[in-house]
Structure formats: structure tokens, C-alpha cells
Amino acid sequence: MEKYTIRRMLPGDCADILLAIKELAKALKAEEQVVVNEEILLSDGFGENRLFECFVAEYDDAIVGYVLYCTMYSSWVGKKAFMEDLYVKPKHQRHGVGTRLWRTAVKEALKDGCNQMEWGACSWNTSAIEFYKRKGAINITDIEQFHTYRLSYESMHKFVNSGEKMGESDGEGRTHVHST
Ligand SMILES: CC(C)(COP(=O)(O)OP(=O)(O)OC[C@H]1O[C@@H](n2cnc3c(N)ncnc32)[C@H](O)[C@@H]1OP(=O)(O)O)[C@@H](O)C(=O)NCCC(=O)NCCS
Numbered sequence: 001m002e003k004y005t006i007r008r009m010l011p012g013d014c015a016d017i018l019l020a021i022k023e024l025a026k027a028l029k030a031e032e033q034v035v036v037n038e039e040i041l042l043s044d045g046f047g048e049n050r051l052f053e054c055f056v057a058e059y060d061d062a063i064v065g066y067v068l069y070c071t072m073y074s075s076w077v078g079k080k081a082f083m084e085d086l087y088v089k090p091k092h093q094r095h096g097v098g099t100r101l102w103r104t105a106v107k108e109a110l111k112d113g114c115n116q117m118e119w120g121a122c123s124w125n126t127s128a129i130e131f132y133k134r135k136g137a138i139n140i141t142d143i144e145q146f147h148t149y150r151l152s153y154e155s156m157h158k159f160v161n162s163g164e165k166m167g168e169s170d171g172e173g174r175t176h177v178h179s180t
């Protein structure tokens with residue numbers, strides 16, 4: 001275990017992190033959904049308005065895993081963290097790296113004032129789900145019948161445009177609703 005180092009991501013890590021992001025997406029059968037590139041990771045991770053936190057696991061100076069999360073806001077509990085990715089390259093799994101990466105992210109989120117951490121998992125990914133559960137995670141879909149929904153980029157535009165066609169927006173960010 002001592003051969004592995006967990007540290008905060010540095011700007012020079014973006015290319016390796018992008019590779020790992022693509023590997024994880026492939027493992028999740030969703031490789032085609034990755035549209036970020038190195039420049040986006042660099043500006044979103046290190047720009048004036050930092051959008052995410054990322055820690056990497058290193059072995060022999062190579063990045064073998066990462067955890068990426070961001071903060072969001074709950075009207076119920078206030079600040080909370082959303083873990084977008086936790087990934088350890090297959091050759092390095094089951095050496096305690098995933099646990100250390102995740103624990104580092106949780107510790108940092110607590111330090112940052114987060115009251116919860118949430119993330120998604122595919123129902124077929126039973127080994128990851130069991131790993132999470134053994135660390136105390138609960139499945140909020142099972143317990144609260146809570147499902148997560150998504151508007152794709154295209155659907156967001158379609159939805160907004162359908163309102164504009166109906167003359168709802170005044171172009172100043174105000175929306176007028178006409179009752180019939
Ligand atoms: C899920 C994932 C992040 C876990 O990472 P990992 O590095 O294998 O995790 P760990 O080694 O810390 O823990 C895995 C298990 O190995 C055990 N383990 C830890 N060190 C070990 C060692 N030296 N020898 C044998 N087993 C060990 C741990 O006890 C743990 O078992 P537990 O869950 O009963 O505690 C990793 O499997 C992964 O990247 N999977 C593919 C991507 C994925 O599915 N990500 C989640 C998307 S939702």
C-alpha cells in the first residue's frame with residue numbers, strides 16, 4: 001500500500017485524468033458520452049471559478065486512479081458533495097486504493113462544510129455497489145423511491161426554444177406566463 005500516493009490533482013495531470021475518465025466511461029459502457037477535453041478539465045479544475053475537486057492515486061509516478069467530485073446545494077441539508085467518478089485501474093484494484101481515494105474526498109468534503117455525499121451507480125455494477133454499501137452507503141432509490149433524471153444538452157435547448165416560440169421570454173431573463 002505504501003507504494004501508492006494519494007494527492008490533489010495538478011494542472012499537468014489533466015491528460016492522464018482524461019485517459020482515466022475515458023477508461024471508466026468505457027467500463028460503464030458509455031465511452032461515447034465523454035465530450036470534455038484536456039483544456040476543459042484545466043479551466044474547470046484550476047480556473048478562477050473552480051468547478052470540481054480531484055485527487056489522484058499514483059504508483060511509480062503513474063496515475064492509476066482518481067476521484068472527482070463537486071459541491072452542490074440542497075434546500076434540505078445545505079452544502080453537499082456529488083461524487084462524479086471513483087476509478088482505479090483494473091491492475092491496481094483491491095489494494096486499498098479506491099478506499100483511500102474515496103476517504104480523502106469524503107474528508108475534504110467534510111472539511112469544506114458538506115453535509116452529505118451522493119453519487120450514482122449502474123444497477124449492474126454490483127461489485128462497486130457492494131463496495132459502497134460496506135462503507136455505509138444507502139441506496140436512496142430503494143429507500144426513498146428517489147430517481148435521478150437528466151435533460152441532455154439537446155433537450156435543454158429544445159425545452160428553452162419551445163418556450164421562446166411561445167413568446168414567454170423577454171430576453172432579460174424574465175419569463176412572462178400568460179394564463180388562458
Ligand atoms: C469500485 C472501485 C473504485 C474500488 O476500488 P479498489 O481500489 O478496488 O478498492 P479497495 O481495494 O479499496 O477495496 C476493494 C476491496 O478490496 C479489499 N482490499 C483492500 N486491500 C486489499 C488487499 N491488499 N488485498 C486484497 N483485498 C484488499 C478491500 O477490503 C475491499 O473490500 P471491501 O469492499 O469488503 O472493503 C474499483 O473497483 C473500480 O474502479 N471499479 C471500476 C470502476 C467503477 O465501477 N467505479 C464506480 C462507478 S459507480
